[in-house]
Structures are given as structure tokens and as C-alpha cells.
Amino acid sequence: MIADKFSSINFGRILIYSILIFFAFIYLAPLYVMFSTSLKDIEEIRSGNLLALPNDPTLYAWAKAWSSACTGSECKGLAPFFWNSVKIVFPAVIISTIIGAFNGYVLSKWKFKGSELFFGALLFGCFIPFQVILLPMAILLSKLGLSNTVSGLVLVHVIYGVAFTTLFFRNYYIGISTELVRAARLDGAGFFDIFRHIFLPISTPIFVVTIIWQFTQIWNDFLFGVVYSGAGTQPITVALNNLVNTSVGGKEYNVDMAAAIIAALPTLIVYVFAGKYFVRGLTAGAVKG
Amino acid sequence: MLNFLEKHLPKIVIAPTTLAMIVCMYGFILWTGLLSFTKSRMMPQWEYVGFEQYIRLFENPRWHVALDNLAVFLILFIAISLALGLLLAIFLDQKIRNEGVIRTIYLYPMAISFIVTGTAWKWILNPGLGIEKIFRDMGFLDFEFRWLVEQDMAIYTIVIAAVWQSSGFVMAMFLAGLRGVDDNLVKAAKIDGASTFRSYWHVILPIMRPVFFSAVVILTHIAIKSFDLVQALTGGGPGYSSDLPANFMYTFAFNRAQMGLGAASAMVMLFGVLAVLIPYLYSELRERET
Known part of the structure; x- marks a missing residue:
């Protein structure tokens, strides 16, 4: 035992730890650079370098990024677009999760002729490159009068998010005993009774996983945002991209970085507090979808 | 009536998703496919022109640049992410x-969006004030690192940022x-x-x-969809x-009013994904049966 302990503190262990820590620094570096740049003034950015700590930290860049930076022709900062994203994300996440829960319940416990085919066909939707649906969707939205609206974006995110949410719930519910469902049916319990009394109480983990997955996906979306939003309804990713590419006067890298952190903050916070579930969602979506 | 409802409830619950799937996935793919055989520009125009858009697509030098970039990006992004991911996983597995x-x-x-990643790396790789300056401040006065503004090297900056984001x-x-x-x-094995x-x-x-197999499929999927990273970084x-092809499609379909050409490029992208996906799903299904 002692010999074992002794030999474990050898050159190999030190090498492994050094490599792991080295990479930890590499992964953290961009976040550090973003933060420290966002706290510097433009003079210091020009004279110092990326890795230097801010001499005289200032929140100027944060204030400007939030409320007065130009994102194209308007100069209202990211704030309005942050709220656009909130308005898009909340309904889209809730609706797609609820639909996914019921779909998954049916596909695992109320199978009917063709339900497997349906599931296979839906799964395919997790993989298609969205470029292939962009044009017709644009036309459908304009026919529905939803072009450039928040509701239009919610609809698009629900439609293309349901494939994933269904997959998550189906794979979770399939592990629950079918006997239980059969027994409840013999007792006269109906479709919704069984869902409410048997499935819902044990579904908290999968709801958390699905909600976190959908939240990150939709908050981080750029493609649908840039194609289907208009001047006043852009989500934060589109606004951030516009902000970075708008240079009225000199380029203010500190404002760019503050804006980038603002855009990343909601998903980062979710990740820090619910990382376990986030990883579970990723691997569930990964291994199957 | 109530009995009928009760009996068909599962199907009724699935119905909206079925409808959305048939229309918004398969219907739309078909629609885009048909559009790629027309000469549509600003608006859809249903005049059949055969493979003209595909011929135009493959005669377009910009499309070839996008395809070449995708090849470079796919190979490097997947190889480096796999190697790095595996290495870190093995090291992390040593208690x-x-x-x-x-x-x-x-x-x-x-957890971060590609737009944020792109914005951050655009600053880190900034010619003049970014990594270049760190080395110059360290005394390497001739050090140059300006891939971001070099035609031949810009695609590698996308690889760097994408690896940073996905290797974990x-x-x-x-x-x-x-x-x-x-x-x-x-x-x-150790006893042996x-x-x-x-x-x-x-x-x-x-x-x-x-695991290798799934990782490759997912990374391929991320790579083919990497539209936002390019948009934000370069x-x-x-x-x-x-x-990349996704950027080509966006530019031609939405900024240049070349719907037919955009549709053709989207279809080529779809077939690219299918070429990877079908063997994968096939082997998955076979494994499950045995």
C-alpha cells in the first residue's frame, strides 16, 4: 500500500497533472481575455497586451454595450435584443418541451401501427442541415403574416426543436415498466391519468435536461435569427454580430468583449449551476441523435 | 364518440407533430429540391430548367472555395478534436x-454560442493587438501572426476556434x-x-x-452547420x-436573390450529410439487431 502510494507520486503523475492544468488554462484563456479586455479603456488596450490585467478597471464598456452601442443604424445597445431573446426563448422552450413530453410518452408506451416509422422519420430531423428548409420556411412565415416577428421565430424553434425534445422523453420513458401502465389501464385509468400520476412525478430529471438543452440551443441560435427576424425583433446573437461589425468612429474592442459576455452569460450561468444536466443532454443528444 | 376519442388519443396527441414534420421537414426538402430545378431568383418561379442551377453552382469558383474549405475544416477539426478529446479523457480517467x-x-x-466564440477569437487573433502583440512584448519583435487577414490561412482560424469550442x-x-x-x-491486460x-x-x-463513430458523426454535423462561426470570426x-457551403447558401439565397442557386447548394449539403448519416444509421440498426 505504501509502496503503491509512493510510486503514484512519480514523474508520470506530474506530467499528467501538468498537461491537464496546461489545457485548463488554454480553455479558460479566451474567457479571461474577454473579461479583462471588457474592463480596460481603449488607451490601455492599444498600449498593453491581451494577457495583462486591467490597470484601472472601468465599467464604461459594459454600460455602453448594454445601453448605447450601435448595432447597425440603431444605437440602443444590446438591451432590447437581450429582451427579444428572452421573449423568443421562454415560449419556445416551454411549448417544445411539453409537446416533446407527450410525444415521448406516446412513442414509448402507447405505440400504434406506424409509430416506430414516425419516430424514425422524426429522428432524421435532428440531422438535416437547416439550409434545406430555410427558403420555404421564409415563404410560409410570410404567408402566415409572421415574417420578422417574435412569434414567427418561436414557431420555427418549436417546429425544429420538437425532434430533439421527443427523442429525449422517448428514450427516458422507454425505461419505465410497461407492466405498470398495463396495470393502471386495467384499473380504468386513462391516457392522461396515467401520464399525470405515474409519469409526471418521475419526470423531473428529464424535464431539466430537455429544458436546459432547448434553452442553450435557442438562446445561441443565429441562423434562424438572422434569416427570420427584422430590425426590431432580432435576437441577441444577431445583434452582437451587428455590433461587432458596426464601426462608427474607432473600433472599441472593450465594448465588443463586454457585449459578447452579456450574450454568453445566460447560458454560462445555466451551465455553471446545472452542468451535470447539460452534459447529460449533450450526450443523450449525441449518442442517439 | 368519447370512446372513439379515448381509443385514438395517442394518435391525436401525435397529430400536430406529424403534420409539422410532413410539411416543414419532408415537404420543405421536396420544395427546395424542386426549386433547385427552376430559375428562381428573387421569388420562386416554377419554370423547369433541368440541372442548370447545379451546373452554375459547380462552375462558380466561390462554391469550390467553400467545398475546399469544408474539406480542410472537416479533416482538421475532426482529427484534432478527436485526438485532443481522447488524450484529455484518458488523462482525466487516471483518478x-x-x-x-x-x-x-x-x-x-x-455552452456558448458560435457567435460569441467567433467574437472572442476575432479579438484574440487580431493582427497587431492580439497574440502577435503578446509575443512582440516578450521580445520577439519580428513575430507575425495574422492568419485572420491572410487568404490562405483564414480557414485555419475557424479550425482553432471550433476545436476550442467542441473538443471538451x-x-x-x-x-x-x-x-x-x-x-x-x-x-x-496488466496482469498479462x-x-x-x-x-x-x-x-x-x-x-x-x-464512441469514435458517434463523435465523428456529431463533429461532421457541427462542421457542416458551422455557419455562425464563420460569420462572426471572418x-x-x-x-x-x-x-463554407452554409455561408455560400446564405449569401446567394438571401443577399443576392439567387434562390435557385441557393436551393441547389442546400441540396448538395443535404446529400453530403446523408452520405455520412446513412452508413452510420445502418450500422447502428444492424448492431441493435444482433
């Missing part, structure tokens, strides 16, 4: 203290796979006299084949030297 913290650090970029995820997949490997197998390296190489890695530039 490391504070493993949770390190794992969290490796994985957090995955590959690490997590491999780590989960390693944890699933039976400890006794490793012990048996295999070194740690050899036991990984000959015993553990072959078991992880499915804007496809300088010129169009770092365009």
Missing part, C-alpha cells in the same frame, strides 16, 4: 483530484465511454504484462469504437476565402 472542476473547465465553451465535448463523450469499460479487462499505454491501445480503444473573408 485525478478535482476531476470535476477540470472537466467543467474543458466543457464550458460548449468529445472529451466528455470519451470519458463516459471509458467509465463504461469493465475495470477487470484493464486489470487482466501490458503497459498502461498498450492496454489502452489494444484493449480499451477497440471497445470504444462506437465574415467569410478576406474576400470569400474562408466561406
Whole structure:
């Protein structure tokens, strides 16, 4: 035992730890650079370098990024677009999760002729490159009068998010005993009774996983945002991209970085507090979808 | 009536999704496919022109740049992410203290959008004020690092940023796979006299084949969809030297009013994905049957 302990503190262990820590620094570096740049003034950015700590930290860049930076022709900062994203994300996440829960319940416990085919066909939707649906969707939205609206974006995110949410719930519910469902049916319990009394109480983990997955996906979306939003309804990713590419006067890298952190903050916070579930969602979506 | 409802309730519950799927997935794919055989520009125009758009597409030098970039990006992004992810997973699997913290650090970029990643790396790689300046401040006055503005090198900046964002995820997949490997197998290999390296190489890695497979499929999927990263990091530039097919499609379909051409490029992208996906799903299904 002692010999074992002794030999474990050898050159190999030190090498492994050094490599792991080295990479930890590499992964953290961009976040550090973003933060420290966002706290510097433009003079210091020009004279110092990326890795230097801010001499005289200032929140100027944060204030400007939030409320007065130009994102194209308007100069209202990211704030309005942050709220656009909130308005898009909340309904889209809730609706797609609820639909996914019921779909998954049916596909695992109320199978009917063709339900497997349906599931296979839906799964395919997790993989298609969205470029292939962009044009017709644009036309459908304009026919529905939803072009450039928040509701239009919610609809698009629900439609293309349901494939994933269904997959998550189906794979979770399939592990629950079918006997239980059969027994409840013999007792006269109906479709919704069984869902409410048997499935819902044990579904908290999968709801958390699905909600976190959908939240990150939709908050981080750029493609649908840039194609289907208009001047006043852009989500934060589109606004951030516009902000970075708008240079009225000199380029203010500190404002760019503050804006980038603002855009990343909601998903980062979710990740820090619910990382376990986030990883579970990723691997569930990964291994199957 | 009530009985009928009760009996068909599962189907009724599924119906809206079925409708949305048939119309918004398969219907739309068909629609885009048909559109790619027309000469539509600003608006859809249903005049059949055969393969003209595809011919135009493959005669367009910009499309070839995008395809070449995709090849470079796919190969490097996948190879580096796999190598790095596997290496970190194996090291993390050695009963490391504070493993949770390190794992969290490796994985957090995955929670961030490609737009934020692109914005951050655009600043880090800034010619003049970015990495170049760090080295010059250290005394290497002639140090140059301006890939971001070099036509031949811009695509590699996309690789760097994408690897930074996704390799932690590959690490997590491999780590989960390693944890699933039976400890006794490793012990048996060691008793037989295999070194740690050899036991990984000959015993553990072959078991992880499915994980490799899924990782490649997912990374391919991320790579083909990497539209936002390019948009934020290089804007496809300088010129169009770092365009990927997704950026090509967006530019022509939405900014240049070339719907037919955009549709054709989208269809080529779809077939590219299918070429990877179908063998994957096929082998998955076969595995499940045996």
C-alpha cells in the first residue's frame, strides 16, 4: 500500500497533472481575455497586451454595450435584443418541451401501427442541415403574416426543436415498466391519468435536461435569427454580430468583449449551476441523435 | 364518440407533430429540391430548367472555395478534436483530484454560442493587438501572426476556434465511454504484462469504437452547420476565402436573390450529410439487431 502510494507520486503523475492544468488554462484563456479586455479603456488596450490585467478597471464598456452601442443604424445597445431573446426563448422552450413530453410518452408506451416509422422519420430531423428548409420556411412565415416577428421565430424553434425534445422523453420513458401502465389501464385509468400520476412525478430529471438543452440551443441560435427576424425583433446573437461589425468612429474592442459576455452569460450561468444536466443532454443528444 | 376519442388519443396527441414534420421537414426538402430545378431568383418561379442551377453552382469558383474549405475544416477539426478529446479523457480517467472542476473547465465553451466564440477569437487573433502583440512584448519583435487577414490561412482560424469550442465535448463523450469499460479487462491486460499505454491501445480503444463513430458523426454535423462561426470570426473573408457551403447558401439565397442557386447548394449539403448519416444509421440498426 505504501509502496503503491509512493510510486503514484512519480514523474508520470506530474506530467499528467501538468498537461491537464496546461489545457485548463488554454480553455479558460479566451474567457479571461474577454473579461479583462471588457474592463480596460481603449488607451490601455492599444498600449498593453491581451494577457495583462486591467490597470484601472472601468465599467464604461459594459454600460455602453448594454445601453448605447450601435448595432447597425440603431444605437440602443444590446438591451432590447437581450429582451427579444428572452421573449423568443421562454415560449419556445416551454411549448417544445411539453409537446416533446407527450410525444415521448406516446412513442414509448402507447405505440400504434406506424409509430416506430414516425419516430424514425422524426429522428432524421435532428440531422438535416437547416439550409434545406430555410427558403420555404421564409415563404410560409410570410404567408402566415409572421415574417420578422417574435412569434414567427418561436414557431420555427418549436417546429425544429420538437425532434430533439421527443427523442429525449422517448428514450427516458422507454425505461419505465410497461407492466405498470398495463396495470393502471386495467384499473380504468386513462391516457392522461396515467401520464399525470405515474409519469409526471418521475419526470423531473428529464424535464431539466430537455429544458436546459432547448434553452442553450435557442438562446445561441443565429441562423434562424438572422434569416427570420427584422430590425426590431432580432435576437441577441444577431445583434452582437451587428455590433461587432458596426464601426462608427474607432473600433472599441472593450465594448465588443463586454457585449459578447452579456450574450454568453445566460447560458454560462445555466451551465455553471446545472452542468451535470447539460452534459447529460449533450450526450443523450449525441449518442442517439 | 368519447370512446372513439379515448381509443385514438395517442394518435391525436401525435397529430400536430406529424403534420409539422410532413410539411416543414419532408415537404420543405421536396420544395427546395424542386426549386433547385427552376430559375428562381428573387421569388420562386416554377419554370423547369433541368440541372442548370447545379451546373452554375459547380462552375462558380466561390462554391469550390467553400467545398475546399469544408474539406480542410472537416479533416482538421475532426482529427484534432478527436485526438485532443481522447488524450484529455484518458488523462482525466487516471483518478485525478478535482476531476470535476477540470472537466467543467474543458466543457464550458460548449455552452456558448458560435457567435460569441467567433467574437472572442476575432479579438484574440487580431493582427497587431492580439497574440502577435503578446509575443512582440516578450521580445520577439519580428513575430507575425495574422492568419485572420491572410487568404490562405483564414480557414485555419475557424479550425482553432471550433476545436476550442467542441473538443471538451468529445472529451466528455470519451470519458463516459471509458467509465463504461469493465475495470477487470484493464486489470487482466496488466496482469498479462501490458503497459498502461498498450492496454489502452489494444484493449480499451477497440471497445470504444462506437464512441469514435458517434463523435465523428456529431463533429461532421457541427462542421457542416458551422455557419455562425464563420460569420462572426471572418465574415467569410478576406474576400470569400474562408466561406463554407452554409455561408455560400446564405449569401446567394438571401443577399443576392439567387434562390435557385441557393436551393441547389442546400441540396448538395443535404446529400453530403446523408452520405455520412446513412452508413452510420445502418450500422447502428444492424448492431441493435444482433
